[in-house]
Amino acid sequence: MEPVRPSNFLEEIVADDTAAGTYGGRVLTRFPPEPNGYPHIGHAMSICLNFGLAQQFGGQTNLRYDDTNPETEREEYARALEDAVRWLGFDPAAVLYTSDYFERLYDWAVQLVKDGKAYVDSQDGEAIRAQRGTVTEPGTNSPFRDRPVEESLRLLDEMRRGLHPDGAHVLRAKIDMAHPNMKMRDPLMYRIRRGVPHYRRGLEWAIYPLYDWAHGQSDAIEGITHSLCTLEFDVNRPLYDWYLDAIGIAAPRNRQYEFARLNLDYTVTSKRKLLMLVNEGYVSGWDDPRMPTVAGMRRRGIRPEALKAFVEAVGVSKVNGRVDLALFEHAIRNDLNGLAPRALAVTRPLKLTLTNYSPNQTEVRNAPYWPHDVTPPEGAPLTRPLPFSGTLWIEQDDFALDPPKGWKRLSVGAEVRLRHAYVIRVDEAVTNGAGEVVEVKATVLSGTEAGGPDEGRKVKGVVHWVDALTAVPARFRLYDRLFAAAAPEDAGRDAATDAEAKAAFLGTLNPYSLTETSGYVEASLAFAAPDARFQFERLGFFGQDPVDSREDALVYNRIVTLKDGWAKRDASAETPTQGASKPAAAKPSSTAVSAADLLDGDAKARFEALVAAGAGREDAAVLAQDVPLAELFGAAQTAGGDAKTLGTLVAQDVRRLRSETVGAVFVPANLAHVANLLASRTISPAGARDVLASLASGGANVDAIVAEHGLSLVSNDDALAPAIADTLAAHPDEVARYRAGETKLLGFLTGQAVRRAGKGADARRLGELLREALASST
RNA sequence: UGCCCUGUAGCUCAAUUGGCAGAGCGCCUGACUCUGGAUCAGGAGGUUUCUGGUUCGAAUCCAGCCAGGGCAGCCA
Known part of the structure; x- marks a missing residue:
């Protein structure tokens, strides 16, 4: 699948x-x-x-x-x-370097200076910063902005040759110091950095291009089609395009998209x-x-x-x-x-003595590497020999003196299966002076092994183990998340000093991100390939540490734990589930503010006039803030268009099309005509949008567009009937559900009928007919 | 408070471009199981940020509000 x-x-x-x-x-x-x-x-x-x-x-x-x-x-x-x-x-496809494009970039920069699109600014960084303005205030022009081209050219050449110290001059693009996008306020193209060797170009260059001046041009040089970058560069995109325009790269050319x-x-x-x-x-x-x-x-x-x-x-x-x-x-x-064979390992060993199993006895059985529900990779071994004896290591966490409710592991009196081996009954826990459990004694229930007569004995749980006689010692590195905070980047954001910010950040470190333990892995692991990954059953996926693990001193990294329903239950007892604890969101009280309420003097007056002229209030509010649009509305109305309809058309559709379609021009008489066709229900609202779109992209004759696209409204019941019948026949399930009370399906069925009836169909009438049809023929 | 980007399930994303709001992850329940895993079946979880408008019909179009993020390095 x-x-x-x-x-x-x-x-x-x-x-x-x-x-x-x-x-x-x-x-x-x-x-x-x-x-x-x-x-x-x-x-x-x-x-x-x-x-x-x-x-x-x-x-x-x-x-x-x-x-x-x-x-x-x-x-x-x-x-x-x-x-x-x-x-x-x-x-x-290729491994390339922007530093290989320095010559090309430089030539382009010279061209820009010659074209009057770039200049050398001889102010220091502080002055340049001060003149840039702020996000709310426009910047001011550099006194060097209009310096003669020849002078800029000469200085640029000197900069390149290392005749000027760092910071003495920069090359800037000449764009607009008052631009609302700060990236467009005469951005820097080159800076001097002459003492620092570049790792590939050495000291060959004394000037280096800045990101914006290098990136789009590099894309262009390589013929990149789609240049993807992260969201914060969206404000750089106009500059990306400006540079390409300036050096004369024509479309189709590289474009930047942000994710x-x-x-x-x-x-x-x-x-x-x-x-x-x-x-x-x-x-x-x-x-x-x-x-x-x-x-x-x-x-x-x-x-x-x-x-x-x-x-x-x-x-x-x-x-x-x-x-x-x-x-x-x-x-x-x-x-x-599906890739890691299963094996047994114990990370925190606890001695388990099987009192009725002879101490000298060892048996070896073949244990499957793979659970029944995993298809092993091609050629992978299916089983390995697994030794078993009277002394085993089990996981400390798998024994509880005082087992909580729902405990499925070892406790005194409990019967539990040892994975791939016998069911045992726990008889006794041996504790030391500190009350810690140091050994568990249990009885093997014979016949419960695979193939034994009592193999199917029901037990509470299954536990992993390693035979103590043949076990291979190993170190385990149990990793947890490095940080305890979900968003460590945010820690210390509001701190007053750097030191505080640093402390806050370091404070989010998880002190338990690494736990190293000594334990054992089963004997077969001694011969495993160093880069093999295993699932140590009930513990997680592990692999040998490529740096520290040696054949005679194994070190296993825990790659990831298994999902653990038990641990989860534990954790959720302490912290209520997210969903339940979610406070009843204090919603911002959004008092309904109409656009009309926000208008100032002139706009307010225009608004009143538009309403008086017959436009809807919402539409009038939009038009009142957009003088050319309001004038277009006025002209179209003078040309005889229905005011209400025209208001909607101009305030909504024309407004949108104007920004979508470059160079869209709307003739008032055409708009009036469209409005009247719509008002008289000769075309549908959707049809009107189609016509407007055609007009925006060069169409001139409204009637011709209507005819060509088949937009004339068909309201005739007889003409619509086949579409209704077809729809009902094609969607029996939905029809049944509708009749069973799922009335929201009317929208879906209407959509289907509209599709069948064609573009010019009167959707409103179609909906009425459909409702009747659904109601009647029960 | 200028310009730009973004608001759909707890999280990450879909929704044939205006026609039944879905998936994965997470969570819950059950089945199965020699892994408290995996698998399978089911479930809960939505005022599509909100308020208006247009439309037979809006997550989708229009306006506004609210919220989050980005932009004032001679970093990228």
Whole structure:
């Protein structure tokens, strides 16, 4: 059963472009990391998205390093990023570097200066910042804004050759210092950074392009079609397009689309914060299995398949949300469930002595690696020998002196099955001076083994164990979430000082994120491949730590626990379920404010006049705030159009079409004509919208459009009757449900009838007829 | 309080573009089981943020409100 692949807005865009042949069917995306840190789960998402989207449409993806900042970038990071891509199973069409485009970028910059679209500003950073204005105030022009082209050209050349110190000059695009989008207020294109060697270009360049000046141009150079980035860059998109226009890249060209970044519960991806954890020793390194880095996840034992399935399950949208960790864990378990053989291990050993089993006796039985409901991978071994003797290790957690209600494990007097072996009856718990249980004594019930006469004996539960005589010692690293807070990034956001913010952030660390224990694994594990993953029954999925585990000193990482209904019951007793504790949402009291109430003097007057002229109040309020639209309404009314209908048409449909269709021009007489056709019910409301859309995209003759699209309203009962009959015949179930009282189905049935009757059908009349038909012929 | 983005189940996303509001995860119940796992069956959970408008019919179109997020690095 194929899971239904959720479609998303990006797939839709690419599908549309492919269908329309925008790029000749070509799809080329890019993964554009800056090599200034190790890849993390956020990068993984971007990789999956960019490569996955291209793959889906038969396209390809470039790996391109956005390496325009010599101060932070390193070859080491670049290699790690490429490793991550390949580990995830993707093959870049090319591995490229923005730093290889520096010459090209520079030539374009010179062209922009020559065209009067860029200039060298010789102010310092402080002055530039002060002149930028604020989000609510426009900026002011730099005194160097109109400096002669030749001078800018000369300075730019000198900057490039390293004749000026850092910060002495910058190159800026000449756009608009009063632009409401601050990114458009003469953004910087180049900065001087001459003492710092770039990891690939050395000291060849004394100036470096900024992100906006490099990114879109790099996309253009490579012929990228769809350039995906995270949401915060949406304000950069106008600049992206402005630069492409300025250097003369014509459509069809690369376009930028934004998606929401992935925020995972109990996880941070901030480079700064991850670095802090590493540098200050809160984790063992970038590849600490608790880290959300690709290296960490990999070391933990998570497979790329799980990561990809997770990203797929999360989907893409433009809503900044927070993904439940349970979804991630589900993906990991789901991946491993059919792949990891089952084995027995005990992480916190407690001695179990079987008093009626001879101490010298050992039996070995063949135990299945796979549960009955898992189909083993092709060629996988099906069983392994499992030794059993009179002294075993069991899990401390599996014995309770004072068992709570519903306990299905060991307690004095209880009968429990030892997995793959016998049912035992617990006789006695031996405690030490501190009252701690140090040994459990039990009786083997013979005949309860597989194949025995009493094999089917009903017991309360099943418990895992390891034979003490043959057990292999092992260390277990039991990982839990690194943070105790769901949104650790937010901690300390409002702190007064950096130190407080840091303390607040560190305070969200989970002190129990790593528990290391000593225990045992079953004998067969001594020969397991180091990279093999197992499910230790009832404990979780485990794999050997690739760094610390040795043949004679095994170290197992817990990749993920099993789902645990018992632990959950425990936890939910303390904290009431989310749903139940949800406070009766204090809804903001939204006093109904009509648009009309917000109008000021002039607009208020226009509003009154429009209402007096016959427009509806809502429509009049819209028109009153939009003078050209109000004038259009007036002109159309003068041309003889019905005022009420015209008001709606202009305030709603014309308003929308005007912004959707560039260069749409509406002739008042045409609008009047459409309004009257609608008012006289010669065309339907939907028909009127069609006509307006045609007019917006160049149509001129209303009657011709109506005729051509068959929009003339058909209200004649005889003409509508066949559609009714067909609909009733085609949907007997819905008809029955409707007659049984599910009256909301009238909408559905009307829709079906409208579809059958054709575009010009009078939906209102059709609905009436349908209702009658449904009521009568019971 | 300028411009931009976004509000659909607890979470993440769908809804054939105006016609029966669904899925996965999570949660609950039951069946099965030598894993308190898995699997299977069922269930709860929605005023589609809210208020108006248009329409035979609105999650979808129009207006406004409210809420969340982004933008004032010579970072990306």
